Amino acid sequence: MDEQLFFKKLNSLFTSKEIFDFLSSLEAMSDTMASGALQRISEVEVDDSGLKNPEGVLENKVFRALCFQFEFESSKLSNAGLLNALQALIKLRIDPQSTLMASLLSEGKERLGKGQLTVKNLCALGESLLELEGPSCATLEQILNHMQEKDIEKWSPRELVMVYKMLQVTVREGKQCQDLLSRLNGVTLNIVSQLSPKFTSIILNSLVVLHQTQAVRLITALCKHSVKHIPYFTGDELVNVLEAFLYFGHREEIFTEALERHVPKSIFTMHPQTVSKVMEYCCRKMILSKPIFDAAAESFISDADRFTTDQIAGYIIPFGTLNYLPPSASPLFRKLETVLHIHFRHFQPHTLLKLLHSCVLIQRYPVNFLPKIFSPYFLQQLQAQPPGLDRTVTSQLTQLFLTVTLECPFYKGPKLLPKYQVKAFLMPPSSLDVHLLKRVKTALLYLLKKRIYFASEVSTPYFYAVDIEIKLDEEGFVLPAAQCEEVHRRIALCVDGRNRFCVNSRNLLGEEAIKQRHLQLLGYEVVQIPFFEIEGLQNCRKMAEYLHKKIFPHTYGLGC
Numbered sequence: 001m002d003e004q005l006f007f008k009k010l011n012s013l014f015t016s017k018e019i020f021d022f023l024s025s026l027e028a029m030s031d032t033m034a035s036g037a038l039q040r041i042s043e044v045e046v047d048d049s050g051l052k053n054p055e056g057v058l059e060n061k062v063f064r065a066l067c068f069q070f071e072f073e074s075s076k077l078s079n080a081g082l083l084n085a086l087q088a089l090i091k092l093r094i095d096p097q098s099t100l101m102a103s104l105l106s107e108g109k110e111r112l113g114k115g116q117l118t119v120k121n122l123c124a125l126g127e128s129l130l131e132l133e134g135p136s137c138a139t140l141e142q143i144l145n146h147m148q149e150k151d152i153e154k155w156s157p158r159e160l161v162m163v164y165k166m167l168q169v170t171v172r173e174g175k176q177c178q179d180l181l182s183r184l185n186g187v188t189l190n191i192v193s194q195l196s197p198k199f200t201s202i203i204l205n206s207l208v209v210l211h212q213t214q215a216v217r218l219i220t221a222l223c224k225h226s227v228k229h230i231p232y233f234t235g236d237e238l239v240n241v242l243e244a245f246l247y248f249g250h251r252e253e254i255f256t257e258a259l260e261r262h263v264p265k266s267i268f269t270m271h272p273q274t275v276s277k278v279m280e281y282c283c284r285k286m287i288l289s290k291p292i293f294d295a296a297a298e299s300f301i302s303d304a305d306r307f308t309t310d311q312i313a314g315y316i317i318p319f320g321t322l323n324y325l326p327p328s329a330s331p332l333f334r335k336l337e338t339v340l341h342i343h344f345r346h347f348q349p350h351t352l353l354k355l356l357h358s359c360v361l362i363q364r365y366p367v368n369f370l371p372k373i374f375s376p377y378f379l380q381q382l383q384a385q386p387p388g389l390d391r392t393v394t395s396q397l398t399q400l401f402l403t404v405t406l407e408c409p410f411y412k413g414p415k416l417l418p419k420y421q422v423k424a425f426l427m428p429p430s431s432l433d434v435h436l437l438k439r440v441k442t443a444l445l446y447l448l449k450k451r452i453y454f455a456s457e458v459s460t461p462y463f464y465a466v467d468i469e470i471k472l473d474e475e476g477f478v479l480p481a482a483q484c485e486e487v488h489r490r491i492a493l494c495v496d497g498r499n500r501f502c503v504n505s506r507n508l509l510g511e512e513a514i515k516q517r518h519l520q521l522l523g524y525e526v527v528q529i530p531f532f533e534i535e536g537l538q539n540c541r542k543m544a545e546y547l548h549k550k551i552f553p554h555t556y557g558l559g560c
Helices: 003-010 016-024 031-045 054-058 061-072 079-091 099-113 119-133 139-148 157-172 178-190 197-209 216-232 235-247 253-266 272-284 290-306 309-321 329-346 349-361 376-384 391-407 434-448 510-521 540-551
Strands: 455-459 465-472 489-496 524-530
Touching: 003 016, 003 031, 016 031, 016 054, 016 061, 031 061, 031 079, 054 061, 061 079, 061 099, 079 099, 079 119, 099 119, 099 139, 119 139, 119 157, 139 157, 139 178, 157 178, 157 197, 178 216, 197 216, 197 235, 216 235, 216 253, 235 272, 253 272, 253 290, 272 290, 272 309, 290 309, 290 329, 309 329, 309 349, 309 510, 329 349, 349 376, 349 391, 349 510, 391 510, 434 465, 434 489, 434 540, 489 510, 510 524, 524 540
Parallel strands: 489 524
Antiparallel strands: 455 465, 465 489
8 A cells, every 4th residue: 555545544543443453454564654553553542641442452463463573573674664663662651671672672773883873763763762761871872973973954843852852861961962062052043933832842941951051042032932832832841931931041021921811811721830830930030910920819719729738839929929919819818728727737848938938928927827837846847958947047937926026916826936036137139229229328418418317228126127227306307327315216218129129010029018017017117219219310409309308208498
């Protein structure tokens, strides 16, 4: 039978019985036709859980006859017939230790050694070896050495992707073919527009594993290309793409917009792990996407009972980090309390601490769980697991304790012992906009005439540092910053640059919001100086007038 007609008929059959009946009606067929039949059987009979009808396939006399032919005539097979059969039999879960598989593998390796395989054959053999022998397979390096001798410009996208996968494995084994990789990156850049969602995801994942931070043009092109594929990525593929965006520090506004269109309408069919990764992407990029966060809240309320502890944390922590309460906040946190009661003992200690800490950032107080958090047993668990009780962890514990002290006076449970408390909260250096602070200080000097009347970057006895502090006496006169007696009012100026807000937003991040809230509760008059109010003020005088109105709204002519 003509091969073209054979494959046309074969691809119209959708059960193994139909395929076996069709094969029985043929007098003879080539090895490529026979291997194609095995591949079609694997397509219709194998799903995510494995072979659907093992007995009906593996015990069928036609199937057994095909296997017999491949085992005992492997040396007579064409390269395509040999390697296609090998791939199909792997998919059909045939025992890797069987004489059939050993015969096909041995023949494939022999032809590799003789240099008889084309690029397509090399990729097929590499894929089979990865499935059967894993990353430790020594033959992969041999395949890559043969690849280096081939004309890379003529490779198909599938072949390029397969080589990335093999390189990805060899780098884990401590080897790296940088010359081949550089050539591969260059050729891939020219065909990015042709890549399917699957191939785009695989290549981005390989570039992460291979630490290809220098391949900027390729990474940028792939990230932009991924935008149009968002509705078509599988969950795992989207996770790979998001991890690449995070690893390479890339951000595309159109990518976020595409996520905002896709996630809310698909969230109830998306895997919780995929949604957690989307939330992590938004959180680490400081992107407050209300459509995504609102949809995630609804999904959590509906499905959190089936989430893992890491997924529970992955959904909730970004709400605190980005200081956002969705419209469904009440049922969301009721649901969180319910699942915490059920799964509390299953949480890793550090994950649980991060989760509860994120809640207090947005004034959701986990008072029912704090006695366990402040217990010696839990603190020992934190200490025993990496990163132990480092500065970040003790800062979170201290902020939890300070929150219940200031905001939950009804809490009568155990306290956090002083030895677990930090003296000052750790604030990332990037949170302070030094240039903006300098402009404000210059304008304050213009306003108050002398530098002694304000202090900058002041450590307080209450763990927080204040950007600028001004002290007033009982009559409202400004006191020297060093004076400690007769201080009636303390004004804390919070000079909030872009890094203290969500991206392209006027929404303060959770850490800054809780700081300003606590400073107020500790007796400070908090005056916020956000970047978006002062960026347009062109000279020192205008800035001084602005500060006068913000700091001393009820006085006139103070220094101006």
